[in-house]
Amino acid sequence: MDYLRREGGVSVVERIVIFGATGDLTGRYLMPALAKLYEAGKLPGGIRITGVDRRGWEDDEAGFRRLVLDNLERHAGGVSASVREKMALEVVEYRRADVTDAESVISALGPLTGPILAYLALPPAVFAPTIEALKAADLPEGSRVAVEKPFGVDLESAQNLNRLLHEFLPESAIFRVDHFLAWQPFPTIMGLRFANGIFEPLWDRNFIDRVEIVWEETLALEGRAGYFDHAGAFKDLIQNHLLQLLCLTAMEAPTALHRRNLRDRKVDLLRAIRRLSPEEARLQTVRARYSAGKIGERSIPAYADEEGVDPDRGTETFAEVTLSIENLRWAGVPFVLRAGKALSGFRGEIAVHFKPVPHLAFQRADDPRPNVLRVGLEPNRVTLNLNVNGPYDPFDLEQIELGAALDPQEFFAAYEALFLDLLEGNTTLFVRADEAEEAWRVSEPILDAWEKGLVPLLEYPAGSNGPAEAPAEPEPSRSGAGREEPTPWAR
Template identity: 40%
Template sequence: MHPSEAPAASPSAALAAAIAGPEPGPGTLDIVIFGGSGDLAFRKLLPALYMAFLHERLEPGTRILGLGRQGWSRADYLAFIDSHSPAFIAPGAFSAPVWQRFLGILDYRCVDATQAADYAVLREPADRVPQRVFYLATAPSLFSQIGAHLDAAGLIDARSRVVLEKPLGTDLASARAINADIGRHFREEQVYRIDHYLGKETVQNLMVLRFGNAIFEPLWRAPYIRSVQITVAESVGVGSRAGFYDGAGALRDMVQNHLLQLLCIVAMEPPISLNPDDVRDEKLRVLRSLRRMELADVRRDTVRGQYTASLGEGPSMRGYREEENVPPDSRTETFVALKAHINNARWAHVPFFLRTGKRMQTRRSEIIVDFTGQPFSIFPNQSGGRPNRLIISLQPEESIQLEMMVKEPGSGMVPRPVKLELDLQSASDKRRAEAYERLLMDVIKGRLTHFMRRDELEAAWTWVEPILDGWKLLGERPRDYRAGTWGPAASSALMAREDLAWFEES
């Protein structure tokens, strides 16, 4: 059922009980979701808030208020959420009685975000004003209007917080404009620019891995590290996002935020404390140290791709230009591979290879740290020795593996690689919250560490924009790659020029 359609009848028992109960009034906290019936809300945000509710992480008096343009009643909205969101709740975590109670704290208001008069329905009596978290799960083009209308309606106070979903702009100028507009109504410490990759357990574990283990820090630099690979591969196509995606592409959608944030955590210097600004200061220094790409660098060190229809065995998959709402002559990239350099002493001459794409062979996100090989090997047929490698898997599994050399069983001294593995899933019996739940709780508790600061966002765009401009000047079509493969052959050649290979090819 499309969100614009009226919800179906025949409510579940849990839904009927929730509807029959009293409407939730303002308590101590309102989580206000603009775009409350959109994909992000029912697939990610509400399942994440349900998990927090299930584990009693939401304080009593919390209300979740969905906003949308549909002229629904509260009962209509609850019916819609009841029919959509449970499918996105972690297996085994759904409890009908808890779901009923969760639906009881949901409410709905019909609000057109572009119409100032509609915001009057959000006002509360002066003696019952809750703290408000505004989650803007809408197109970024609406962010400025929403901020202005909230302010004009008197709905922002010193306790308010606003969460901004990516992408924040399409280039540096638009990102600066959004930041400036939001900054007129919210102080910087009230703004939470969310990147769900920063909520992943393994990503947050990188800080402890790096700065909590003395064995790594002395080696976490040139010349002991040969190269770093960061891959975020998706097996799905653009699906229902084609209308948005064709105006963005993989560089804007993934590299400018997710991959650069991962690069920052891998490459940053130790912060002086875990204070949010101390951590974000170090990430900012990395972004400002990225070597700017000139046109020759863009031509040599970047690869754009676009998936075409699959061939051979397995399920058939359409090409990108055959997807619904994609122009048949589209030049939007669905794949990017590039080589980046960081101009500082720690990372001198260490290449960072970033890669992301849709319709790739498997869904996989990982960071590969290749250490420098032995300068001389005493073992036969092991010229220089095989380098050690740290493999940090973010999805679908979360694990950290260190590849080392050991003796092959039997006579002789034949080395072979083995992996020391830390299975993060079983390393602790504590529940592992999903990324959105963890980040939403950070917003509620006022923790900014895992959110982008304004100057971070603008520094990322400052580095990405010359690549976009270079592609435009070169005027080349993205290279074709078959759906279900690892991208264009040119991405392998990008690595081969450094005598390296992507992880799955090595």
Template identity: 45%
Template sequence: MTAGVVVLGATGDLTARYLLPGLAHVAQTVPGGLRLVGVANDDLDTAGFRAHVHGAVARYTPDGPDPEVAALVDAAAWVRGDVTDPATLAAGIAAAGVDDTDPLVLYLALPHGLFRPVVEALAQVDLPSGLRVVVEKPFGSDLAGATALNAALGRLLPEDGVFRVDHFLAKQTVLNLLGLRFANRVLEPLWSSAHIESVDIVFDETVDAQSRAAYYDRSGALRDMVQNHLLQLLTYVAMEPPTSTSPADLAARKADVLRAVRTPDRDHVARWTRRGRYTAGTVAGRAVDAYTDAPGVDPARGTETYAEVTLHVDTWRWGGVPFRLRTGKALAADRREIVVRFREVPHRVFAGEAPARNELRLQLDPDRMSLDLNVNGIGDPFALETVTLDTELARQDPTPYGQLLLAVIDGDTRLSAHAAEAEEGWRIVEPVLAAWADDVVPLEEYAAGSDGPA
């Protein structure tokens, strides 16, 4: 089996940072080899694209490119043209040179506004039976757009040929949620509102938006992170036990969670959400300009760089438990974790202050897992102290993007979002976006390098 990977937008930042290093890690594991085709409108030839591939892998792979990367570079081909032109797409597919039944991945590493034009152009191309179409987030810019894009993709391919990828789902800690919950008798009986008080899903970043500001200003933290990444993490935390780990079973349980999330009305948005935008400051000793001073930013848009949304999952298991989703840029520290906070013990046996609440923390980068427990103290045996059981999880090999690419080549949709998940995500965040646009929630300011809005 030879696999072909045709990347539309082959010279973009996403391709250089993530796709090409991911392909370099997995190319030699594909039986029969992997053929890479880059498609874009840049003034390049095949030699220029091969140099670009080698340079990107060298720059964004910590230990530099392995010798095996040479095979990927040597087999790379280049097609110059408009990615919304059926002739360009046909040329890209032909350049991959794979048999009709071999897997052919068409990766849309493009601005989301080009997704539908590309899909509609593909409808005019003779497509191989082994085609898989990969769409990066954000999947549309609103519910209507996501629904229309799903419909266009549905006319082109069956659902198992569409991959709405989210590299968060390939992170080791996220995958470990399945094993942690459904392979341990000790934990799953506690996994409900009877024992859990709240859940925080946090992705704080010290990085600012400067290098991506022109794109980011048309997106913002809520669209860029909450609508897809953090809601996907929510589904793994809150899903009911699936009957198996098959793609169909996992997709069904994840969609059930999102359908159960209460649609935020304006009162909910006013009470349970916050938004902010960073001003000039210092992050880890580095001076950071205000977001509004970044190239390509229109201050009048009021784009948020910090978003916090508390959601409620209206099911028997989770009634009354707040799920707080939070993300921000240019903050004081990188904090990427899921925190499950358990309720107080029902009766205090020990004198003094109430025992600290048990917390289970799943850190996403680096991958770690820790659990806070109360034990008897060393000095006074009837006093309590809190200890943390902590373990570092094995580092992934290949990287999350490498895992994604292997799954797509294998036709495994478990690391992707189903059509219903994409639409439900927009159903949840659209009322928040609308209320924020009407200033129901003020746009707060916070200094770069701080902990966020006061």
């Protein structure tokens, strides 16, 4: 087989086919990640990267190569100019095709002499017909299919996608992508929880008051109406990324960090999350979209007035849900998941709020602020807020912060790490079939309540802290206002 080699008994494909090759995800993240791996010598020798899309140029091959080179110059500045040119001029090729039509896809793939990695960087609406087309192409044994998030648009569509994929691929060859799992905070929260005798005995309802998992950003729509106006903040972030972080924060300890053990524990946790009734959804969720405002020096139009937005669709740019986990460890502890756009400052973190001491000996002190353990998502930083004696009166209290910035991922950012796992067939940091469906079982009642109008669509000015009905974290915890937004992944 020309496109197959063996490393330690693991087959590695040597041809990558990207469906949706002219899209933002491919240009901004996938191609730069592949270029970095190529420069580092981490891709198989003789690698071929085939881009497939509907877009056409007078000379398709030359047009696509120019597009790849432009995107690499814009988004892969750390890669040498010679490697960028070699990637664009020698490694990639282009095939124009209708990705939903089997004959068109088969023609684009051409003769298949060995296993391929088919990467679906596509909108969820076309996943099913593209997978049907791949099935008709009769992919060689050892081929793999990667599907970007969100995996479907509801429970039924996720179940249908799983059924279609399993008709011609084993689960070990299916990679449902959630790049948060390949990002540095993933091992950070695992290490804090399961490698420290300080925290493990305290990690339950007896000592923890509540947990917040938050992704708030200053970015507005930024030209992504085609995708975001159909997804919204909940499907874009909470249904996948933040639920994954919830799993890591609250799941039981795996016996080992093996793909099955780890994913079994995540599924157990998802199954323990209480599905909200319509009344609970009304009381425990918030949705809103931004109106016109200013973020720093930028004037932001109202979301409903952004180009490409259908205001009647009622898409939310801010979403907050409070979930309960019905098991012995977490009964009674609220888990707040919040995501929002066009806010006053960037905040991405897991914040674990501990309960106060049962008796406070400092009678003259005001109620002390709670101890909070924060795992910063970007930058990756761990802090712990503690109460100590005040500097002037030994019977007063003040709060201090102990913190450490963790070394950044030196080479393997999220998509680089994911591509290495894809090529080596390692499914540990990808979402399993039952896990994808359980995430929709949690999410669907919330989205149903929103669609029925049980939860009003609020508004908040761009550049504010969000809608008044969603209390903001105290100002000291909000960081990054005015600094460059993080960009190590697609949202």
